[in-house]
Amino acid sequence: MDLTLTSSPLALVLILASKGLMPxxxxxxxxxxxxxxxxxxxxxxxxxIPYFIVLIxxxxxxxxxxxxxxxxxKHKKNKTTEPAAHFQSEEFPRVTVQLxxxxxxxxxxxxxxxxxxxxxxxxxxxxxxxxDSTDETIEVARLLVDRYAASGHPVTYLHxxxxxxxxxxxxxxxxxxxxxxxxxxxxxxxVPPPDFLLKCIHHFTDPKVGMVQTRWTHINRNYSxxxxxxxxxLDGHFVLExxxxxxSGVFFNFNGTAGMWRRCAIDEAxxxxxxxxxxxxxxxxxAQLQGWKFIYLQDVECPAELPVEMTxxxxxxxxxxxxxxxxxxxxxxxxLASNASRSVKIEAFYHLTANLSYPLMIVLSVLLMPAxxxxxxxxxxxxLYIDLPLFMASTFSISSFYLVSQxxxxxxxxxxxxxxxxxLMALGIGLTVTNTRAVLEALTGKQTAFARTPKYRVESKxxxxxxxxxxxxxxxxxxxxxxxxxxxxxxVFYAIDNENYFTVPxxxxxxxxxxxxxLMSLLQGRFAGLSVGSEAHTKPFPVGV
Numbered sequence: 421m422d423l424t425l426t427s428s429p430l431a432l433v434l435i436l437a438s439k440g441l442m443p444x445x446x447x448x449x450x451x452x453x454x455x456x457x458x459x460x461x462x463x464x465x466x467x468x469i470p471y472f473i474v475l476i477x478x479x480x481x482x483x484x485x486x487x488x489x490x491x492x493x494k495h496k497k498n499k500t501t502e503p504a505a506h507f508q509s510e511e512f513p514r515v516t517v518q519l520x521x522x523x524x525x526x527x528x529x530x531x532x533x534x535x536x537x538x539x540x541x542x543x544x545x546x547x548x549x550x551x552d553s554t555d556e557t558i559e560v561a562r563l564l565v566d567r568y569a570a571s572g573h574p575v576t577y578l579h580x581x582x583x584x585x586x587x588x589x590x591x592x593x594x595x596x597x598x599x600x601x602x603x604x605x606x607x608x609x610x611v612p613p614p615d616f617l618l619k620c621i622h623h624f625t626d627p628k629v630g631m632v633q634t635r636w637t638h639i640n641r642n643y644s645x646x647x648x649x650x651x652x653x654l655d656g657h658f659v660l661e662x663x664x665x666x667x668s669g670v671f672f673n674f675n676g677t678a679g680m681w682r683r684c685a686i687d688e689a690x691x692x693x694x695x696x697x698x699x700x701x702x703x704x705x706x707a708q709l710q711g712w713k714f715i716y717l718q719d720v721e722c723p724a725e726l727p728v729e730m731t732x733x734x735x736x737x738x739x740x741x742x743x744x745x746x747x748x749x750x751x752x753x754x755x756l757a758s759n760a761s762r763s764v765k766i767e768a769f770y771h772l773t774a775n776l777s778y779p780l781m782i783v784l785s786v787l788l789m790p791a792x793x794x795x796x797x798x799x800x801x802x803x804l805y806i807d808l809p810l811f812m813a814s815t816f817s818i819s820s821f822y823l824v825s826q827x828x829x830x831x832x833x834x835x836x837x838x839x840x841x842x843x844l845m846a847l848g849i850g851l852t853v854t855n856t857r858a859v860l861e862a863l864t865g866k867q868t869a870f871a872r873t874p875k876y877r878v879e880s881k882x883x884x885x886x887x888x889x890x891x892x893x894x895x896x897x898x899x900x901x902x903x904x905x906x907x908x909x910x911x912v913f914y915a916i917d918n919e920n921y922f923t924v925p926x927x928x929x930x931x932x933x934x935x936x937x938x939l940m941s942l943l944q945g946r947f948a949g950l951s952v953g954s955e956a957h958t959k960p961f962p963v964g965v
Contacts, residue, residue, distance in 0.1 A: 464794050471791040474784045481777050482817035484770045488664045489824050495667035500715050503622035509541075513624070515617060515680075516546045516600030520590045522583070524608035525557040526877045527725065532564050534611040536573045539618055546599050547575040550590040552583045585694035586870030587676070592692040600683065607677040609725040609875040611639065619720045620680045630685030630712030631704070633662065634678050634720040640728065640878055646940070647726045649844050650733060652822050652837060654726075659718065659825040661771075666716035670767040671708045671755075676700035678722035685712045696750060697870055698743025705751045705768070709758055728878045730940035734897075736873040737851055738858040741775040745862035748772035778855040785852070785904060785930065789911045792923065818845055843936075846929050850937030853901050898941040905934030 507513065517535055521528055528549075535547055551561050558579060565577040578594060585592065591605070602624060606612055620632045635658045641651040665672035674681070676699070686692070689707035696702045708714060727733040755768045819841045826837040861868060908930040915923045 467787060467790050468794060470783065471787045474780050478777055478780055478784065481774060485817040485821040488660050489821060491664035491668045492660050498667040499663070500666070500717060501719060503625055505625040506622045507625060512541055512544050513602055513621065514544045514600045515540060515602045515604060515621065516548060516598040517604045517606065518548050518550055518591055518594050519606055520550045520587050521557065521561065521608045522552045522872050523555050523557050524875060525555065525560050527608050527875045528557060528561050529564055530611060530877060531606065531608050532568060535606065536568050536575065537614050538612065538616060539614045542574055545574050547573065548594045548598065549575065549577050550594045551577065551579045552590055588692040588694035588699035602680055603683055603686070604680040605677055610677055611723045612678070613722070616722060619717065623715050624682060628713045629715055630682045630707050631674050632680045632715045632717060633674055634717050634722050636678055637721045637723045639723045639725050641726065643728060643878060645843060646730065646733065647728060648840055649847055650726045652826060652840055652844055655825045655829055656822045659828050660821060662716045663718050665767060666714065670764045671705060672714060672716065673701040673704035696743050696746035697739050698747055701744060701747045702751065705747065705755065709754060725875050725878065727873055728876065730937060732874045734851060734854045734941065735871050738854045739871055741778065741855040742858035742862045744772055744775050745859050775855060775859050778852050778859050781849065781852045782856050789914065792911065792915065792920070818848065842929070846933035846936060849930055849933030850901060853897055853904070898938040901934045901938030905931050905938060908934065
């Protein structure tokens with residue numbers, strides 16, 4: 421039987437047509453000839469019990485995405501747009517802009533150019549280029565800083581000979597000489613607009629506000645299919661998660677860049693600490709436990725460059741996955757033991773433990789085929805009313821979650837995102853191996869270096885990644901991903917052979933996800949510029965409700 425042919429919707433229609441719809445339904449759903457003959461044994465239970473436990477837990481995390489959508493709309497009146505008051509021009513507080521970089525020779529010039537264009541009184545502004553580089557970036561950055569300083573810009577260059585504490589260590593080192601009452605932070609791949617500081621600073625007229633976070637946008641969103649999917653993933657986080665949490669009054673996190681802190685909030689929370697890979701989330705929870713208020717400005721945008729290679733994207737996602745689990749081990753017990761409200765504690769649990777779903781996906785991957793075989797002999801009706809709702813809760817919540825974010829951002833063109841949803845869901849599955857390893861390292865306490873995400877200043881389809889020096893070694897992970905994808909391809913064949921057509925779409929997501937991530941890792945750079953369409957997204961209107 422031709423797997424490609426029979427897995428298509430057209431082939432399914434042809435099969436049903438050749439046999440007849442009623443005979444098919446009668447055979448699989450109405451025939452009671454063998455009813456009661458199958459008896460569950462201990463071996464079957466040993467497989468089915470963990471299978472259903474994993475499905476139920478994944479469904480719970482999936483249902484939480486629906487809850488985020490609900491909170492987003494329920495508390496729409498709490499959206500922060502305008503500050504409560506404004507500083508007078510002569511009252512503007514001093515701001516220090518920190519730019520932590522490490523081996524960023526391709527983007528450091530763009531970063532400095534943008535920051536030196538910020539519209540803020542120069543006598544109230546300090547710019548620190550915090551450089552931990554070990555390559556040619558050192559000379560490039562030093563020359564750029566000298567040039568801008570000679571032009572009258574308040575920029576200084578601070579280089580460390582070691583990477584102690586990585587990004588958190590660099591930020592802490594910079595604070596030792598920082599003069600600002602407030603601190604804005606931008607990573608190397610960001611291009612803050614000139615009015616960024618002015619749009620943020622006035623929210624600090626409220627003395628309870630400790631941090632203001634803005635929404636990331638994407639310079640190279642339309643570069644390739646990969647960057648389109650990455651953009652949708654980040655949009656879901658910044659449009660729905662951040663907005664829902666901030667509007668409903670629960671804890672949310674600073675994203676490490678494109679935001680501004682009150683200096684004393686950092687100090688009171690214990691400063692930057694480097695015992696996790698997501699020092700931004702760690703500090704955020706510590707500050708909010710101290711009573712500091714955080715503000716999220718959904719309509720204030722800060723553009724950044726997306727990773728254009730699969731290995732770079734996987735490195736980024738693995739660092740975030742590991743870091744959040746590290747923070748959950750460190751901070752979650754404090755949150756649960758605090759005087760925070762029940763809603764804050766529940767949301768903190770879901771937020772900080774969400775990446776546990778990756779090792780659960782590995783368990784599901786192992787159990788899926790044997791469970792399918794066992795469930796086949798238990799009867800189709802049971803599979804439909806038990807398995808299908810759990811699968812839909814754990815998978816279709818993803819599509820609805822991200823569709824809502826695209827509808828909010830692009831109300832006239834959001835249906836275009838439907839083209840990317842299957843790839844988005846498949847890519848999420850394909851990250852399972854890399855992120856599972858990261859989560860297990862966090863759970864077992866294994867410490868690893870802060871793995872930066874390579875940036876090459878790739879902004880449009882005309883640009884290509886010309887340098888390979890920052891590419892990571894691939895190792896065994898892509899081959900394992902291809903192997904797991906092949907395992908699910910066999911599961912697809914088994915499902916089709918047994919006319920279990922309802923499970924085929926789910927299984928195909930696993931096949932595509934593992935094969936795409938594995939192949940794009942092995943053939944990185946070969947898919948550059950590959951995209952579904954060339955239409956660019958524009959937004960000449962306010963974002964969200």
